[in-house]
Amino acid sequence: MAPCIVSDKISEIDIAYHSENIEFVSVPSFDFLNPVNAIKALGTIPLIFWRILRTMGKAYHIHLRCPGNMGLLGSIAQLFFPGKKKSAKYAGNWDWSIRQPKSYRVQQFLLRSTFLTKNMKVLVYGEWPDKTKNILPFFTASYSDLDVLPFVPRKIGGVDTPVELIFVGTLSKNKNPDICIEVVKLLKENKIPCNLHLFGEGPLRKTLEELVHVSALEDCVTIHGNKPAEYVKQYYQRCHFLVFISDSEGWPKVVAEAMFWGCLPITTKVSCVPQMLDFGSRGVLVSKDPIDIYEQISLLINSQDEYNRMARTAHEWSTGYTLEKFEMEIGNVIND
Structure with a gap:
């Protein structure tokens, strides 16, 4: 699930997904970068949230990509499915000692909480002192053996x-x-x-x-x-x-x-x-x-x-x- 942005401009580093195993569920994009967009988002978010809940209900495994706008809604929606297997990739800086947007802090709080978030593995970059059983230090890769x-x-x-x-x-x-x-x-x-x-x-x-x-x-x-x-x-x-x-x-x-x-x-x-x-x-x-x-x-x-x-x-x-x-x-x- 994600917003779909249609564009004729494709750079040399972009490539389309081609797989019969992928079903793309499109939702409207939203942001809070200015007052007008914020007002539009307040009207759009309930619809997106409902679609997330409905799609999560069909899933065997729920995976989130955080931090981000969709990640914020997803990290809240996953609370309604404590029995499902879940994972999240936190692609940003997990370090709590630095200043970050409040929405990022909310996502970190929900993901690391073993009381609120059940059956979750959160893949974070690096080892940090606030580690809970939800947190799994991880990495990413670019090249093959x-x-x-x-x-x-x-x-x-x-x-x-x-x-x-x-x-x-x-x-x-x-x-x-x-x-x-x-x-x-x-x-x-x-x-x-x-x-x-x-x-x-x-x-x-x-x-x-x-x-x-x-x-x-x-x-x-x-x-x-x-x-x-x-x-x-x-x-x-x-x-x-x-x-x-x-x-x-x-x-x-x-x-x-x-x-x-x-x-x-x-x-x-x-x-x-x-x-x-x-x-x-x-x-x-x-x-x-x-x-x-x-x-x-x-x-x-x-x-x-x-x-x-x-x-x-x-x-x-x-x-x-x-x-x-x-x-x-x-x-x-x-x-x-």
Whole structure:
């Protein structure tokens, strides 16, 4: 069950579902982004809620995707079915110590409550101190066991081997891709050859293009836009660092993907990312200050062995989380 948005524009990273085993139940979309939409939502929500209850009543297993508007209604509706098997994927940041929307807190409260929510397994990213028997630390995956390759050390630094940086994600304020460009400026100012590859689309694209032009970095910064996974994989395999300075994440797949191909992540301390990086032993945890990021890169450029040790450790960890393991664990959740 979900809202269905019909559009003729399909990007290179989108694909339609084709399966006889999927029945799509469409409901109206709603949000509370402005007063007009909020008033419309109040009239629409009772109908959506009734459809959710009716559909849940037919299900053997109920699965929710939270946080979100539909997740909020679903987390309330599932309370009426204490005897059914249920699971929820909480795709956001579970950390209660950070500021989050109140609707997210409501969903977290309902999902973790063993008094209100029965027969539920809540898949969350990372280990957190508020764990109840409903909570199951989980992961996600992008690649198969067949994709796993031996780790190959990479030479870094020098005129013949410029530092290759990659960013993968939405070109939006939340992801801070502009910081990546600021890091390149610092590297160039300090005579360190480098290249930056930005993958993704978003509202900041024109701003980033202007920043590249004003900074005279056209020769070393490329904005590729959205590209298929196989194309991006080629850059993970050749780049030294993923620079991913996001404000909020759940389990950032791009961090795990970079590690899978031996590309060392440089990223912020959000959600379970410090746990993914073993608190700095298989990746670099930084602030949003470009100088901090530049200094960390400079240190590793001058320590080839340490760079490859960390990249190897990152590769070994990430290749343990494949699609086959993911499928097996999902099976355990459904069948247990």
